[in-house]
Amino acid sequence: MADFIQLFINGLALGSVYALAAIGFVIVYSATGVVNFAAGQFVMFGTFAGVAMLANAGLPWPVGYAAALLAMAAFGALFFIVVYLPLRTSPVVTVIIGTVAVGIVMQNAALLGFGSWPFRLVSPLEGITIDIGGAAISAHAAMVVVVTGLLVGLIWLLFYRTALGIGMRAVAQDVEAARLMGLNVNRLLALSWMLAAVLAGIAGLLLGPMWFADVNMGDPIALKAFAATIIGGFGSLPGAIAGGLFVGLTELLGASYLSSAYKDLIAFAVMILFLLVRPQGVFGERIQDRG
Amino acid sequence: MRRYHSLLAAVAILALGGLLSLVLADYRLRLLNVSVISAIAVIGFNFAFGLAGLISLGHAAFVGLGAYTLAILSTAFGWSPWLAIPVAILVTTLFAGLIGYPLLRLRGHYLALATLGLNVSFTIVVTNWISLTGGTNGISGIPELRLGAFAFNDERRFLWLGLVLLALCAAFAVTLQRSRYGRAMMAVRDDETAARMTGIDVTRVKITALCLSAAFAALSGTLFATHVRFVAPEDFNYAHSIIYLAMLIVGGEGAVAGAVIGAALLTFLPEWLRFLGDAYLAFFGLMLLAILIFLPTGLVGLAAQLRRLGGHREAETTS
Amino acid sequence: MTLLHATAISKRYGGLMALSEVDFRVAPGEFVAVIGPNGAGKSTFLNVLTGLTPPSAGRVLFDGRDVTRAPTHRRIRAGLGRTFQHGRLFARLSVLENVMTGAAIRTDRTESQLRALSLGMLDRMGLVGEAHRAVGSLSYGQRRMVELCRALACGPKLLLLDEPAAGLNLGEVEQLMARLTALRAEQELAVVLIEHNMGMVMRLAQRILVLNFGCRIAEGSPAEVQSDPAVLSAYLGEGYGNAQH
Known part of the structure; x- marks a missing residue:
């Protein structure tokens, strides 16, 4: 039982990270219609922003975290200008491949900057464990779950209780109508990219101490975030959360109880099954290809 | 005149490749072999992506399935590779047809994600089914291809074989593209509903395109296996699918010439840009992005644009 | 002789009845127009006939065969043809x-x-x-x-035209009408025309079906429809006015 509780909490923590990555992915998709195949590299950038600020620059962790997220927000804005704006009228295919190309650039830029040797990103709660039902839970894993819960609440408040968030939702629903309502569409789209980048950054900072900071970590995260998005329902925020938690839990529980070699296959098998049987996912929202 | 296009493509490949096979040194010949093998896969990919508009990020899985089928049949079962090649192509094509039925109901990014998942799943299975595939150690000792006493066991000889096969593949692809079947695929790519409205069975056209692309991929995979004589999971992971995609986009999607040019260019480019060192892949990504933004029709499209521009000038000066 | 026979076609979208129990027949070589205000269900009707939209109820017979469940490409191969409202x-x-x-x-x-x-x-x-x-x-x-x-190259027995004159200038509309007339003089081709250009409808159609809110409100020769009080009050006056500018 203690083993199960430990696995379950760790699975929730990993799932929370996937959920955050998936939420960033969904926000960008809803707002701009872009399926961001570089989403995993955003998370990797988040981890390395943490490495740069905490390990390399030696900042105390509150300052370091804030600086890392600020850097991610700036990166989101840069991505908006350099990648999104030039490709915004291109066909879906082109945009997909464009983000794949950017992902390659990001991964190899990190390789150039940090080398292929993995880094260790130390958690502020390093070494602390909590006893739950006889299971020793790492405080960091518990913090990941709590922080993700808080963030989900904040995102909900942003989208449903602030003028800014409602504007972002309006743009996501209908760009032309939003423009006619006098909203500054480009500013809201840029904010969506920045928000997605910050969320990916938080995911990266939380993930860093759980894995090693490795420049190749982006792809596996992206694949899990995609699986989470499909399972939960493309374009749905609750779906991204549920899907992320599901993928994280199957990964850890599956590795332990079924097969560690095939643990990743479970998530993809479920994803492909959903694509075939229920492509709108659990929290199915509208399915449509945007031009 | 028009019907000689396919012949022209074949002759161009044989002549240029044959010439290069005589003048290039062994290491360059090896790269040329890699180009030829990739080009066959990319010509196949062009059926699915360039003609039928199917966004697949899993083409390398088909290449891998072909390569592994040949590797297993020719090592564990001791088959002649000549016999294993058609069987590998058949197995891969059947597999593509089988998964095509459910998969091709998906469009756009859904299809991209599903095929990406397929490629990742392929890698996981090949890595972990150790009794059959040797896991990460791969399968070595794949026999060489030989005709009687003539073994295709050095780079130059293998290249001749590869060039002949590539020429045949290119001629077939050019012929198909200019036929009703090619037009049906392009019609499906451009507008599915309108394609239905001209009596086209869209599902069948898509599955045919996927099966054709898988068959070419499998041929490429069997050549890969008999060239390197060793296969391992990382040769067929989804990064390779993205490279095939990039080759087609750089060369010019929708065109056989684009597939061949893109495959050759992206095989030699790391060599030419060796001074970039670790920065090559970052450059590669930037180049791909720049081509998507500024040159969406690839090098072949650029050539056509330049020709049109030239023609335009001529017309202006004569009038 | 009936080439196309649609019986009691209904199409429901949630609570909205886009089509309710529409009956429709076209004889070989006949020229029929389907008119009605925007949102009357005309394009939905063509979508049902061509198999792009499955009907909620009703049957479609084409050339003696039940094609209600047949996929679009089968219907086209059986001799149905169509152009789209905005051209595809x-x-x-x-x-x-x-x-x-x-x-x-x-x-x-x-x-x-x-x-x-x-x-x-x-x-x-x-x-x-x-x-x-x-x-x-x-x-x-x-x-x-x-x-x-492209639609004609399929060799249709029945051609469905969805607002072919929309967006054309006067000369082009004249050309289109002349070519359709010439074509029909050469071969037996039935046409179902959806059109807002009443001049074109009145000149070409042998019979007119009027739809409003998904229901058939009138059917008959151009003269009959023009004088039908239900049509006049529901549609034609307004439609005629629109066509004049």
């Missing part, structure tokens, strides 16, 4: 290739036969000079004529 061409194929795609519906035609047939079709529509152009470089009117050529 294969954007990256040339004009000729677009038409050849239609002609290829008969699998026994060789490539050169496809080419000859399609060029002939383009010639008849006055577009042979544009055969090798990219469809993107054509004018709107030309694009719609190419779409018509």
Whole structure:
């Protein structure tokens, strides 16, 4: 039982990270219609922003975290200008491949900057464990779950209780109508990219101490975030959360109880099954290809 | 005149490749072999992506399935590779047809994600089914291809074989593209509903395109296996699918010439840009992005644009 | 003799009845117009007939066969043809290739036969000079004529035209009417025309079906429909006014 509780909490923590990555992915998709195949590299950038600020620059962790997220927000804005704006009228295919190309650039830029040797990103709660039902839970894993819960609440408040968030939702629903309502569409789209980048950054900072900071970590995260998005329902925020938690839990529980070699296959098998049987996912929202 | 296009493509490949096979040194010949093998896969990919508009990020899985089928049949079962090649192509094509039925109901990014998942799943299975595939150690000792006493066991000889096969593949692809079947695929790519409205069975056209692309991929995979004589999971992971995609986009999607040019260019480019060192892949990504933004029709499209521009000038000066 | 026979076609979208129990017959070679205000269900009706939208209830018989559940391409191969309201061409194929795609519906035609047939079709529509152009470089009117050529190249017995005159200038509308008339003089071709241009409808149609809110409110000869009080009050006055400017 203690083993199960430990696995379950760790699975929730990993799932929370996937959920955050998936939420960033969904926000960008809803707002701009872009399926961001570089989403995993955003998370990797988040981890390395943490490495740069905490390990390399030696900042105390509150300052370091804030600086890392600020850097991610700036990166989101840069991505908006350099990648999104030039490709915004291109066909879906082109945009997909464009983000794949950017992902390659990001991964190899990190390789150039940090080398292929993995880094260790130390958690502020390093070494602390909590006893739950006889299971020793790492405080960091518990913090990941709590922080993700808080963030989900904040995102909900942003989208449903602030003028800014409602504007972002309006743009996501209908760009032309939003423009006619006098909203500054480009500013809201840029904010969506920045928000997605910050969320990916938080995911990266939380993930860093759980894995090693490795420049190749982006792809596996992206694949899990995609699986989470499909399972939960493309374009749905609750779906991204549920899907992320599901993928994280199957990964850890599956590795332990079924097969560690095939643990990743479970998530993809479920994803492909959903694509075939229920492509709108659990929290199915509208399915449509945007031009 | 028009019907000689396919012949022209074949002759161009044989002549240029044959010439290069005589003048290039062994290491360059090896790269040329890699180009030829990739080009066959990319010509196949062009059926699915360039003609039928199917966004697949899993083409390398088909290449891998072909390569592994040949590797297993020719090592564990001791088959002649000549016999294993058609069987590998058949197995891969059947597999593509089988998964095509459910998969091709998906469009756009859904299809991209599903095929990406397929490629990742392929890698996981090949890595972990150790009794059959040797896991990460791969399968070595794949026999060489030989005709009687003539073994295709050095780079130059293998290249001749590869060039002949590539020429045949290119001629077939050019012929198909200019036929009703090619037009049906392009019609499906451009507008599915309108394609239905001209009596086209869209599902069948898509599955045919996927099966054709898988068959070419499998041929490429069997050549890969008999060239390197060793296969391992990382040769067929989804990064390779993205490279095939990039080759087609750089060369010019929708065109056989684009597939061949893109495959050759992206095989030699790391060599030419060796001074970039670790920065090559970052450059590669930037180049791909720049081509998507500024040159969406690839090098072949650029050539056509330049020709049109030239023609335009001529017309202006004569009038 | 009935070529197309649709019985009690209904289409429901949630609580909205887009079509309710519409009966419709077309005889071989007949020219029928379907008119009605915007949102009357005309395009939905064509979608049901061509199999793009499954009906909630009702049956479609074409050429003696029940095609209610048949996929679109089967219906087209059986002799149904259609053009779209806003024109849908294969954007990256040339004009000729677009038409050849239609002609290829008969699998026994060789490539050169496809080419000859399609060029002939383009010639008849006055577009042979544009055969090798990219469809993107054509004018709107030309694009719609190419779409018509493509549908005709399929050799339909019944052609469904969804607002073919929309967006055309007066001269182009005249040309379109002349060519449709000439075509029908040469071969037996039934036409169902959806159109807001009442002048065109009145000149070409032998019979008119009037839809409003998904229901059939009148059917008859142009003269009958024009004098039908239900039509006049529901639609025609307003529609006629629109067509004049």
